[in-house]
Amino acid sequence: MPELPEMETYKTLLGKLINGQKISDVEIGREKSINVPVDRFIAQVSNMTIKTISRRAKYLIFQLQDGSCLLLHLMLGGWMFFGREEERPDRTVQVKLSFGEQHLYFIGLRLGYLHLLTSDEVKEEFEKLGPEVLEADFTLEAFQQIMKKRKGMLKTTLINQEVLAGIGNAYSDEILWHAEIRPDRKVNELDEQQLIRLYHSIQFILNKGIKEGGYMDHPLFKGDSKTGGYQFYVYDREGEACTRCNTNIIKEEISSRKTFYCPNCQN
Incomplete structure (x- = not known):
């Protein structure tokens, strides 16, 4: 996801490609991927210019010139491609949004x-979301105040979007590996130094992920060298050697989520 x-x-990347561009045509291949009747969606979106593209947590918001928005959540397996029909x-x-001869394809929107x-x-959709963890006002003190109220397991807490927005299954494992803390530890068991390490690991891992283009397998457009450059430390690396201590990484289920960690250097 x-x-x-x-x-x-x-x-x-999309900001550079379609900001200020007019949607010349709309095609809907799966009605369940949208929330209004197909005819209404096409009528309201066609010929609209995209003013801005913003992100909140794991969502993208395409703001249209009339003030309405297209809210995208890719969920599990969703991705996008931008290019010509032959590409x-x-x-x-x-869903397909056309911009003249170029098109934005929404693929894998089963969920x-x-x-x-x-x-x-x-x-309203965002009312229950937790804070953006890379914003300037998400300080160490703010993080400590949030975590003081939590008692559950770290893994479960980090992926709870009502606690912290944007962290999911993969990066929670990466963050906890970087902080050298086991994912099944309870939040209220952490000492001050561990909480400080955890805060800085959130910042480090997510910023590294952004800098390296995330982990998506599919390029956004032909010749895209940015998307998918992030290499996991522990996630999906069961049985491989930990790059820090050389112990084999193990996989367990925590709250029905596959979880990867090093049993030696995370404690």
């Missing part, structure tokens, strides 16, 4: 969606 670094990468991947497309909403409806 794309997380904060992947969606931030999409936001940056299009050989995959089923759920994901592209919803047409008012700006107020978007705000």
Whole structure:
């Protein structure tokens, strides 16, 4: 599932490609991927100019010239491709937005969606989300105050979008490996130094993920050398050697989520 670094990468790259561009045509391949009748979606979105693209947590918000928004959540397996028809991947497309001869393809939206909403409806969608962990006001003190109220396992807490926005299954493992803390530790068992390490690991790993283009397998466009450059330390590396201590990485299930960590240097 794309997380904060992947969606931030999409936001940056798409901003350069389609900001200020008019949507010349719309095609819907799967009605369940949108939230209004197909005819209404096409009528309201066609000929609209994209004013800005922003990100909140794991969402992208395409703001249209009339004030309405397209809210994207890729969920599990969703991705995008931008290019000409002849460059299009050989995959089923759920939604296609055209910009003249170039098209933005939304692929793999079996659980994901592209919803047409008012700006107020978007705000309602975000009401329960926790803070953006890379914003300037997300200080160490703010993080400590949030964590003082939590008692559950670290893994579960980090991926809870109502606690912290944007961290998912993969980067939670990466963050905890970097902080040298086991994912099954309880939040209220951590000492001050461990909380400080955890805060700085959140900043380091997510910024590294953004800088390296996240971990998505699929390029956004032909010749895209930015997307997918991030290499995991522990996630999805069961049985491989930890790069810090050479112990084999193990996989366990925590709250029904596959979780990867080093049993030696995370404690």
